[in-house]
Amino acid sequence: MTLSDNIFQPGVILHEVIAGAFKASGSSFDAWCVENNVNRTTARQATYGQSGGDRGKELLSRMINDAGREVVSISYRARIDAEAKRCNEAAA
DSSP, X not given: OOGGGGGOOOSHHHHHHHHHHHHXXXXXXXXXXXXXXXXXXXXXXXXXXXXXXXXXXXXXXXXXXXXXXXXXXXXXHHHHHHHHHXXXXXXX
């Protein structure tokens, strides 16, 4: 895990961003799992933060790198900003 991984909060948004980045590159989350011999459930647990130990963090970092760290960062930020806006509007 790298220090920049700390900007990501595991959960639905991160999972969808990583899956979307794979799809945008012509692949898929499932294909990445098969190609890397990683159980899909294990990979999903890492993106959702349910595998928060060293192995889960390492797996999450690998997925982010392979999906494209810059793409994931930009997409994640956009999704978080949109969610914050939605929450603020709902609270108003």
